[in-house]
Amino acid sequence: MQKKFEQRTAHTWQKWVAIGLLSSGLLYANGTMAQNASLVDTEASKKTGYLYDQMHLLSGKGLMLGHQDDTSYGVNWWDMSVSKGFGKWRKNQPSDTKRSIGVYPAVYGWDLGHIGEPNNLDKVPFEKVRENIIKAYRRGGINTVSWHMKNLKTGSSSWDTTQVVKDMLPGGTLHGKFKEKLDLVADFLHSLNYWGEPIPVLFRPWHEMTGKWFWWGEGNCTTEEYKALYKFTVEYLRDVKQVHNLIYVYSTDRFDSEETYLKYYPGDAYVDVLGFDDYHSLKPENSASGPTLFAKEVQIVVKLAKEKGKLSAMTETGLIGLPDTTWFSQSLLSNIMKSEEGKQLSYVLVWRNANIEHDRPDHFCVPHEGHPSVADFKEFYQSPFTLFEDQLPDMYKKVKGKDNQNGKDKQADAVVQ
Ligand code: BMA
Numbered sequence: 567m568q569k570k571f572e573q574r575t576a577h578t579w580q581k582w583v584a585i586g587l588l589s590s591g592l593l594y595a596n597g598t599m600a601q602n603a604s605l606v607d608t609e610a611s612k613k614t615g616y617l618y619d620q621m622h623l624l625s626g627k628g629l630m631l632g633h634q635d636d637t638s639y640g641v642n643w644w645d646m647s648v649s650k651g652f653g654k655w656r657k658n659q660p661s662d663t664k665r666s667i668g669v670y671p672a673v674y675g676w677d678l679g680h681i682g683e684p685n686n687l688d689k690v691p692f693e694k695v696r697e698n699i700i701k702a703y704r705r706g707g708i709n710t711v712s713w714h715m716k717n718l719k720t721g722s723s724s725w726d727t728t729q730v731v732k733d734m735l736p737g738g739t740l741h742g743k744f745k746e747k748l749d750l751v752a753d754f755l756h757s758l759n760y761w762g763e764p765i766p767v768l769f770r771p772w773h774e775m776t777g778k779w780f781w782w783g784e785g786n787c788t789t790e791e792y793k794a795l796y797k798f799t800v801e802y803l804r805d806v807k808q809v810h811n812l813i814y815v816y817s818t819d820r821f822d823s824e825e826t827y828l829k830y831y832p833g834d835a836y837v838d839v840l841g842f843d844d845y846h847s848l849k850p851e852n853s854a855s856g857p858t859l860f861a862k863e864v865q866i867v868v869k870l871a872k873e874k875g876k877l878s879a880m881t882e883t884g885l886i887g888l889p890d891t892t893w894f895s896q897s898l899l900s901n902i903m904k905s906e907e908g909k910q911l912s913y914v915l916v917w918r919n920a921n922i923e924h925d926r927p928d929h930f931c932v933p934h935e936g937h938p939s940v941a942d943f944k945e946f947y948q949s950p951f952t953l954f955e956d957q958l959p960d961m962y963k964k965v966k967g968k969d970n971q972n973g974k975d976k977q978a979d980a981v982v983q
Contacts, residue, residue, distance in 0.1 A: 617961050672954050679715060796816075820844050844859075845884060
């Protein structure tokens, strides 16, 4: 035990030294950083701009691990209590990641599906989602939000592919209803603040559109309709609802060419992070051709992100149930580390650990306590390249020596000059 602790400490120190150098701006001053683009929202809050800058600074130096619904529930537990009184100040929360290896993830995924109802699509009260986002932020973690929106035409789920996008756009019969949903999303996003400071969120709407399973996906709307949907979402939230704590993420499913990746791309003015989801390529049964496709995806996304001055990320993956007990280190990390491009990915987010009573006990992506994958997950954590919450620099602090901060601060600087 002691040995493991020392080993972990050594790795953690190596990471801290590297991160310290970065935060001090030395490497930046040497010109090793690409100039990053401005945020989609030029009025973004100060901390939103800082987070984007900090993430740029970390890119190429460390890969953050993310987990969906990490502190809402896990395989053997379900905690929907919302803190009251002093409990609000407590930062400790249950988490399968923490229970298995002792640390929280760096990135937390949440979902707004069923907004307007008390609970989200995975039965988590929105009040609890809000609390979890605030607590993750207070611990120094990063929050990302997706939206499995119901089909407005049928009232059924995101997976109901009845055509509806055209009707939701300006002039369409469901446009008013769509704006009402966006109003609810805006209210939720506005409610994310700590001592009056808006909490930055990586917002990832209309994901996996290169797949056919969602009503906004391939074959269920035209590419032009999709782009209009994405653009309207950004413009309405940013310009009408004045939501200024968002970093916008474009996130496809699998793809095998730059053309396919960009087929639905709404344009540089609407996207801050180029992402992709892929559960397929790193599955053990796809080991013959999967890693080749994965390498291609990484190469395309990272190259495009670099050209555009944006961030890149693997926005969803996971080996459901972890039948391969060395998947984290031998498949995910080793494939990412194979190329220089892979090392540029900002984060990789694995999907949720569903609950034994409320859902499917075999549907989990990080090992729960006692699972045979725990040792390998620990090894993944101990890699000098991976970053969990305890190894992050202050992601909400201004980057020293950087004179093109994104967001509000940029304007403040301009006024001072
Ligand atoms: C899917 C599954 C579903 C879940 C949905 C949204 O991948 O995990 O059980 O409802 O994501 O979180």
